[in-house]
Amino acid sequence: MKRVKKAVIPAAGYGTRFLPVTKSVCKEMLPIVDKPTLQYIVEEAVAAGMREILIVTGRNKKIIEDFFDYTPELDAALEAAGQEELLSVSKKMENLADIYFVRQKHPVGFADAVMYARSFTGDEPFGILLGDDIIYTEGKAKPGIRQLADSYEKTGKTTVALMRVADDDIPKYANVRAEKISERLYSIGEIVEKPKIENKFSNDAVIGRYVVDAGIYEAIGRTPPSPNGEVYFTDSLGVLAKEGLLHGYRFEGLRYDAGNKLDYLKANIEFALRDPVLESGLRAYLKELSEKL
Ligand code: G1P
Numbered sequence: 001m002k003r004v005k006k007a008v009i010p011a012a013g014y015g016t017r018f019l020p021v022t023k024s025v026c027k028e029m030l031p032i033v034d035k036p037t038l039q040y041i042v043e044e045a046v047a048a049g050m051r052e053i054l055i056v057t058g059r060n061k062k063i064i065e066d067f068f069d070y071t072p073e074l075d076a077a078l079e080a081a082g083q084e085e086l087l088s089v090s091k092k093m094e095n096l097a098d099i100y101f102v103r104q105k106h107p108v109g110f111a112d113a114v115m116y117a118r119s120f121t122g123d124e125p126f127g128i129l130l131g132d133d134i135i136y137t138e139g140k141a142k143p144g145i146r147q148l149a150d151s152y153e154k155t156g157k158t159t160v161a162l163m164r165v166a167d168d169d170i171p172k173y174a175n176v177r178a179e180k181i182s183e184r185l186y187s188i189g190e191i192v193e194k195p196k197i198e199n200k201f202s203n204d205a206v207i208g209r210y211v212v213d214a215g216i217y218e219a220i221g222r223t224p225p226s227p228n229g230e231v232y233f234t235d236s237l238g239v240l241a242k243e244g245l246l247h248g249y250r251f252e253g254l255r256y257d258a259g260n261k262l263d264y265l266k267a268n269i270e271f272a273l274r275d276p277v278l279e280s281g282l283r284a285y286l287k288e289l290s291e292k293l
Helices: 037-047 062-067 072-080 084-095 110-115 144-155 167-172 215-221 233-242 261-273 279-292
Strands: 006-010 052-057 098-103 126-129 133-136 158-164 174-180 185-193 204-212 246-250 254-257
Touching (some): 037 133, 037 144, 144 158, 144 204, 144 246, 158 233, 167 204, 174 233, 185 233, 233 246
Parallel strands (some): 158 246
16 A cells, blocks of 8 residues: 555634634644644654645634744844754744645635645545644654554555543544454444434544545545535545445544643643653642642
């Protein structure tokens, strides 16, 4: 199977859950500690060997392009001040990956955003990474999207990330009926977007990582639109599932939801606790705070 070397990141949504900040700052640029959430996603793709990345943006997303561009004034000022370390942090962005941008004309959903990737991906397989899902891996674990890509490269089947969730969280995610193939790999028979708890197939939820190939465009084309006229990406995965062409992979790693406020705050605290400069001060503060509460 062809090696997965390209990635697509849909980033056109309004980010309404983070209003008012998202009136002018897009949600992909909200930081976890000091890096925008989007940087974590791009770094995961690059660490997975996907250096060609298409970001599907929209209106009011110009700061994303600026972030990955070079910043001559800032770099000159840092250089003049002898701040080598900060200079390398700034310069890292320009050299991180080959990043392409396309604008989704109307943010009408995930499947529509994926269709914008067609000429970028051609016949090659690619990873899709949703910006709200941050996957943290350590030790020997490979980056989340690489775990899926390794599986795709062996089987040739579209592969989605699976994670066990509690009943209360079932309505937040796509849900699957799946049969185990091997330790982490599952064959998906049915998939449904955000069911009610009583309609769940299982406690296996789909997290925003997918490895697909050009077959996805054709599957999207064959997917009946929902009553509101939108074609749901999950329904297109369902088209593949019916034909026995969909796998799920229970990835190794911790997943954070940067798309809701409480989990976003938790992610900030946990990433800060992993930062050697912030760790001891924050730990002392949290201890003091927990005694007060
Ligand atoms: C999207 C997908 C959903 C998936 C989820 C993972 O939903 O539509 O199938 O389970 O991401 O985070 P969203 O969270 O954008 O509503």
